[in-house]
Amino acid sequence: MTTPILSIRNLTVEIPTRHGILRPVDNVSYDIGKGEILGVVGESGAGKSMAGNAVIGLLSPPAHIAHGEIHVNGQRVDHLHGDPMRRLRGKEIGMVFQDPLTSLNPLLRIGDQLTETILAHLDVSRAQAEERAIQALDEVGIPGARERINSYPHEFSGGMRQRVVIALALCAEPSLIIADEPTTALDVSVQAQIIALLKDLCRERGTAVMLITHDMGVIAEAADRVAVMYAGKLVELGPVRDVLTTPRHPYTDGLMGSTPLASRGKDRLHQIPGAMPRLDALPTGCAFHPRCPFVQEKCRHDPAPVLTDGTGAACWYPLDKKAEVA
Amino acid sequence: MLAYVIRRVAQSALVLLIVGLVAFSMFRFVGDPIDNMLGQERTQADIERLRTQLGLDQPFPVQYVKFLGGAIQGNFGVSYRQGRPVSDILMERAPATLELAAVSGFLAISIGIALGVFTAIRRNGFTANAIMSLSLIGVSLPTFLIGILLIYLFSVELGWLPSFGRGDTVRIGGWTTGFLTESGLKALILPSITLGLYQMTLIMRLVRSEMLEVLRQDYIRFARARGLRERAVNFRHALKNTLVPVITVTGLQLGSIIAFAIITETVFQWPGVGLLFINAIQFVDIPVMAAYLMLISVMFVGINLIVDLLYFSIDPRLRADRTAAH
Numbered sequence: 001m002t003t004p005i006l007s008i009r010n011l012t013v014e015i016p017t018r019h020g021i022l023r024p025v026d027n028v029s030y031d032i033g034k035g036e037i038l039g040v041v042g043e044s045g046a047g048k049s050m051a052g053n054a055v056i057g058l059l060s061p062p063a064h065i066a067h068g069e070i071h072v073n074g075q076r077v078d079h080l081h082g083d084p085m086r087r088l089r090g091k092e093i094g095m096v097f098q099d100p101l102t103s104l105n106p107l108l109r110i111g112d113q114l115t116e117t118i119l120a121h122l123d124v125s126r127a128q129a130e131e132r133a134i135q136a137l138d139e140v141g142i143p144g145a146r147e148r149i150n151s152y153p154h155e156f157s158g159g160m161r162q163r164v165v166i167a168l169a170l171c172a173e174p175s176l177i178i179a180d181e182p183t184t185a186l187d188v189s190v191q192a193q194i195i196a197l198l199k200d201l202c203r204e205r206g207t208a209v210m211l212i213t214h215d216m217g218v219i220a221e222a223a224d225r226v227a228v229m230y231a232g233k234l235v236e237l238g239p240v241r242d243v244l245t246t247p248r249h250p251y252t253d254g255l256m257g258s259t260p261l262a263s264r265g266k267d268r269l270h271q272i273p274g275a276m277p278r279l280d281a282l283p284t285g286c287a288f289h290p291r292c293p294f295v296q297e298k299c300r301h302d303p304a305p306v307l308t309d310g311t312g313a314a315c316w317y318p319l320d321k322k323a324e325v326a
Numbered sequence: 327m328l329a330y331v332i333r334r335v336a337q338s339a340l341v342l343l344i345v346g347l348v349a350f351s352m353f354r355f356v357g358d359p360i361d362n363m364l365g366q367e368r369t370q371a372d373i374e375r376l377r378t379q380l381g382l383d384q385p386f387p388v389q390y391v392k393f394l395g396g397a398i399q400g401n402f403g404v405s406y407r408q409g410r411p412v413s414d415i416l417m418e419r420a421p422a423t424l425e426l427a428a429v430s431g432f433l434a435i436s437i438g439i440a441l442g443v444f445t446a447i448r449r450n451g452f453t454a455n456a457i458m459s460l461s462l463i464g465v466s467l468p469t470f471l472i473g474i475l476l477i478y479l480f481s482v483e484l485g486w487l488p489s490f491g492r493g494d495t496v497r498i499g500g501w502t503t504g505f506l507t508e509s510g511l512k513a514l515i516l517p518s519i520t521l522g523l524y525q526m527t528l529i530m531r532l533v534r535s536e537m538l539e540v541l542r543q544d545y546i547r548f549a550r551a552r553g554l555r556e557r558a559v560n561f562r563h564a565l566k567n568t569l570v571p572v573i574t575v576t577g578l579q580l581g582s583i584i585a586f587a588i589i590t591e592t593v594f595q596w597p598g599v600g601l602l603f604i605n606a607i608q609f610v611d612i613p614v615m616a617a618y619l620m621l622i623s624v625m626f627v628g629i630n631l632i633v634d635l636l637y638f639s640i641d642p643r644l645r646a647d648r649t650a651a652h
Contacts, residue, residue, distance in 0.1 A: 056551055058547065058550060058551060086550075086553050086554075086555065086556075087553060088553065089550065089551055089552060089553035090551070090552040090553030090554075091553055094551075094552075095548070095551035095552075097544055097547070097548055097551075099544060102543065102544035102545060103544045103545055103547075103548040104545055104548070105545040105549065105563050105566075105567070106545070106567070106641075106642070106643060107566050107567055107570075107640065107641060107642065108562075108563070108566075109642075116554060116558060116562070117552045117553070117554065120552070120553055120554050120555065120558070121553060152642040152643070154642070154643050165548070168548070168552060169551075169552070172552075172553070
């Protein structure tokens with residue numbers, strides 16, 4: 001197997017507080033290969049974004065990487081700080097934020113924001129950087145890129161701004177993109193366009209994508225593989241078809257059951273009872289056991305197994321595919 | 327844009343009229359100038375004659391209209407005390423105050439912004455915290471006390487700097503400047519620190535809090551995520567956004583530097599318009615007082631107008647309506 005673009009091994013992020021240490025990301029391992037899109041799903045607070053921030057080195061203190069390793073293109077990056085880390089951001093790892101209305105500097109022309117990013121990473125002249133900026137805008141589908149380069153962010157609609165954000169994330173040609181809820185703040189009508197754009201651009205360039213979202217529709221649309229997170233832990237990992245159609249972890253199963261589908265008709269939407277535990281009040285044993293419909297005695301005492309081999313469910317009693325179909 | 331400027335100038339003129347009216351009505355309560363102008367040995371006939379001669383026997387609205395009529399032509403009447411045209415006296419005194427205010431304003435803005443940015447970026451550093459604590463002194467000590475302390479330290483104890491006056495001045499056309507002689511420059515130091523210290527600490531604290539707010543914004547995180555250098559993030563992205571609200575307050579503060587020069591000029595016996603005003607009050611020299619108040623309000627209104635126009639050049643979002651109208 002070739003070296004994956006991103007390799008996370010036993011990553012643990014800790015936040016020390018007065019009441020003890022919280023682990024928003026707890027012993028998580030996964031890889032993303034060249035040109036692959038990995039969907040990371042989970043509820044708010046499950047640790048999806050925290051893992052993304054850890055990769056790009058933007059954890060806000062006191063949160064920090066306590067254990068584990070992160071490799072990007074074979075280079076270990078989790079211990080980097082300062083200038084070496086800065087060089088990596090944008091150049092190796094690009095990031096797309098959730099809200100395009102707030103992620104562009106309102107006082108700078110988008111062309112200036114693009115060229116400064118290109119000049120920070122590539123050894124080109126200002127004129128070449130401007131040409132690249134125009135090209136980047138063109139590639140994300142902004143009509144009249146040559147004129148629009150002189151526009152300010154407020155002169156674009158939300159969807160167009162997210163295209164600009166994607167152009168910014170891609171303009172120094174990183175090999176990995178972390179897209180943190182890239183469509184959550186957008187109108188439903190433009191969500192699909194943005195996802196399609198991200199998907200196409202990354203396929204063409206072979207860019208690996210960590211697509212963080214809580215929208216199962218987005219995952220089904222774009223991802224190759226899915227990582228499901230719950231209370232800081234990776235609970236299920238596998239190819240998108242397998243995970244969506246025959247989930248093996250009871251939590252994933254519950255998530256799928258609670259996704260509205262047109263075919264399901266007017267029946268009341270299924271809910272997983274209860275709420276995800278707070279990080280300072282995790283139950284003993286498997287973190288999901290208080291809400292699990294299939295809970296057994298073992299689950300209450302023994303922490304769930306840790307997923308390490310790249311596929312499967314972190315569960316003592318994974319669901320049997322055939323049983324689930326019935 | 328032009329329509330906007332015209333509207334603002336019209337508003338400013340209205341403000342000036344009202345200020346003049348209020349000021350003029352106040353003069354009737356400061357005392358009777360006739361008492362001061364005629365000695366102990368005066369007759370009722372002398373008093374009546376002088377009152378008619380000065381137009382003080384007329385009702386106050388008539389006096390005000392006459393004053394305005396003259397003021398529009400640059401004629402502010404004749405000083406009761408010095409017997410010379412007020413406009414000549416003001417022209418003679420204005421350079422001293424304007425030079426003092428300019429130096430104070432420059433010190434306040436440049437040092438205030440620099441320290442504000444420093445304390446925001448190093449917000450947990452020892453030096454930054456020390457500066458913040460010291461700045462409380464600047465905010466809380468009254469101006470005259472700072473002046474007296476400075477005089478005690480640098481003039482009385484150390485004997486480095488003069489304690490009063492402007493030093494030698496050079497006459498260029500109708501303007502007398504203290505910038506060109508050593509004693510003139512030395513004489514400027516203490517008064518300008520005294521006058522500017524409060525504004526400096528105020529600007530610094532304001533810049534700091536605005537900058538901390540801006541540094542929390544998404545576009546700053548996004549700028550970091552694109553691997554821009556820390557310098558570019560802090561100065562190109564953060565500082566520019568910080569300045570928008572800072573400009574408003576700074577503009578008002580510059581106005582008050584000129585207005586509050588009265589106290590500093592009194593402490594340092596600085597031969598400017600503030601000292602002239604204080605002397606005029608003691609003598610009930612109405613033409614001088616009226617002209618001074620009009621001069622100060624013209625400066626206040628003028629600075630505010632400039633501040634509003636500066637917004638347009640910094641924040642492209644304000645220019646949006648204009649572009650849309652074309």
